Amino acid sequence: MTTTSDQAIPSRHRRRAEPPRRGSTRGSARGRRAAQRRTRGPLRTALLVALAVAVLGTAGLGWIYLRLNGGIDTFDDAGLSRNRPGAGSSKGTNVLVIGSDARTDGNSALGGGSKDDIGRSDTAFLLHVYADHKHAIAVSIPRDTLVTVPPCKLPDGSWTEPRTDTAFNSAFSVGQTKKGNPACTQNTVEELTGLRVDHTIVVDFKGFAELTDVVGGVKVCVPQDIYQRDLNPHRTTRGELVLEEGEQTVSGQKALDYVRIRHGIGDGSDIGRIKRQQAFVSSLLKKIKSDGLTPTKLLPLATAATESMTVDPGLGTANKLVSFAMSLKDIDLHNTKFVTVPWRYEGSRIAVVEPDASDLWASLKADRTLDGKDAGGRKRTASASASASPSPGEGVSGDGVDVAVYNGTTTDGLASEAAATLTAHGFTVTGTGNANSRQHPTTVIQYGPGLRSRAETVAGLFPGSGLEAIGGTGINVVVGASYATAGTSAPAAPTAVPTSVADDARSADDDLCSGLSYGSGG
Structure with missing residues (x-):
């Protein structure tokens, strides 16, 4: 929805054992010990790799893990x-x-x-x-x-x-x-x-x-x-x-x-x-x-x-x-x-x-x-989905968020009603009044730079509302005609990527x- 802004508020290397001389018992002993060390070395490495594989849960990736770790910026x-x-x-x-x-x-x-x-x-x-x-x-x-x-x-x-x-x-x-x-x-x-x-x-x-x-x-x-x-x-x-x-x-x-x-x-x-x-x-x-x-x-x-x-x-x-x-x-x-x-x-x-x-x-x-299609990874029955669906505003907290409210319709009192709802959820309402245009069909949440996430929190109280970036440093709620009938005919949330996007995919x-x-x- 495109709207017009109505209000804008202010390795270590192991040394190899020398090969034994022929007929030398001492040399043979050294060779056996070296061979044992060489055997233990690969075994130790194999254990480390096996451990890494177990952690990653995918055969062969342990070696990759040991090779790559520490080389990532x-x-x-x-x-x-x-x-x-x-x-x-x-x-x-x-x-x-x-x-x-x-x-x-x-x-x-x-x-x-x-x-x-x-x-x-x-x-x-x-x-x-x-x-x-x-x-x-x-x-x-x-x-x-x-x-x-x-x-x-x-x-x-x-x-x-x-x-x-x-x-x-x-x-x-x-x-x-x-x-x-x-x-x-x-x-x-x-x-x-x-x-x-x-x-x-x-x-x-x-x-x-x-x-x-x-x-x-x-x-x-x-x-x-x-x-x-x-x-x-x-x-x-x-x-x-x-x-x-x-x-x-x-x-x-x-x-x-x-x-x-x-x-x-x-x-x-x-x-x-x-x-x-x-x-x-x-x-x-x-x-x-x-x-x-x-x-x-x-x-x-x-x-x-x-x-x-x-x-x-x-x-x-x-x-x-x-x-x-x-x-x-x-x-x-x-x-x-x-x-x-x-x-x-x-x-x-x-x-x-x-x-x-x-x-x-x-x-x-x-x-x-x-x-x-729902690709959320979970399948639920219709009754389970209905019971799990929160009511509008459930869990919304406005602690620390300032909001100004404006009536964008010709129906008197909507700004005050919206302000009361916001206050009940912890928002601080800085003022109410009438919008410059009073022909808004739906509610618009206007927000200044860096405040989109907070504006989305506000939108949680107004099903079907739209978001609009504006100048200034605050958040405005411009109440639309949909607010008066929000309990019975709130617009449904989008169920698919818009056609204009999907057709060019x-x-x-x-x-x-x-x-x-x-x-x-x-």
Whole structure:
């Protein structure tokens, strides 16, 4: 729902035993002792590996655990927001994946530019793994999407002020550090979606290129011939042919060129690039699944990933990381979907389209798939579901939350009624009055930068209400006509991803060449 803002308130190495001399009893004894030591060594190692296997519950992974542990970089989670969505905001698991164009650690050789450049995010998507662990959906967020970047922590320990109508990729650059600011991007995604991000993974150029080498290349479909100038529009000549039109297998630098190209295909938009990136990830998943996640295959794959990957502390050990990866093994390709946040052009930028975006996030919270199926992982009878469904407002606590209430209808007294309900649940009502427009069909919860999670708490008291980001520093409730009849005809919560999103979705098993270009390139 799109509304107009009515109110805005202010190894150690063992020394080998020398070989015994022939006929020497003493030498023979030394040899026997050395042999015993050599026997005990492998036995001890085998026991350690067996223990690790038992912990992970998957044969062969213990060796991988011992090999990888301690080689994973993590970012500081002290920079995560102080007003995060609740841990129970979604039944499934949400993982933010960021493609960084940071030029540190040898990445400048692959991506070009200066090694002293600040880190930026070229690509980002939110992966929602449904609670049944049989479905997953990745929601791409265009880099130029206009969003609210909430308060983020700077290198000196201070926090920024919230910024509205700001390009999404700018969040990763807050603090102007070479490796970027993953925590700030996570904060921004949580602010945008109202979903709690359980894990964040940052992959750089080098990590991506090595990953494609390890799997032996990835099949792609190139809509047209690509030349050097297509990769660098500042070139004065066309340059050499980089990628030929048609299906082919790419790895390393060529794979990186494929997913980064923007200006040489279609209308040169980031939306078109996102479509090709989604197709590439689909093809990569196909390759990994066809090879199988055996220890022999998994070790080099995991090694390549961890060497150039930064994760949140929750994935900061091989145990946690491998366990999470193995939790995805039962998701088949057809049930792995790729979509893009509902969008429209806003000049040269991208605006989020409402209410489609809010409906998308609500569907993910409820673990509903593209076709509306419940993938929450539990089956209940209708009576059990009914008895387990909380009444509106049950469990909602407004302790510490200030709210102003405005009547957006011509029915007198609704603001006062809503204020009384809010007060009964612990909210502090700072004032009531009439909205500028009194033709609101539904209730709207307006919120300032950094306050989305609190606004969602407020919305728990008003079934069917919508959320609207505004300027200012507070939360308003603009009561709509639906409030008067909320007890009998409250709008039902979304049961499926909006049609506008579902119709443009890609499955990981789709044809390699389908839907790759956007705009004038066909």
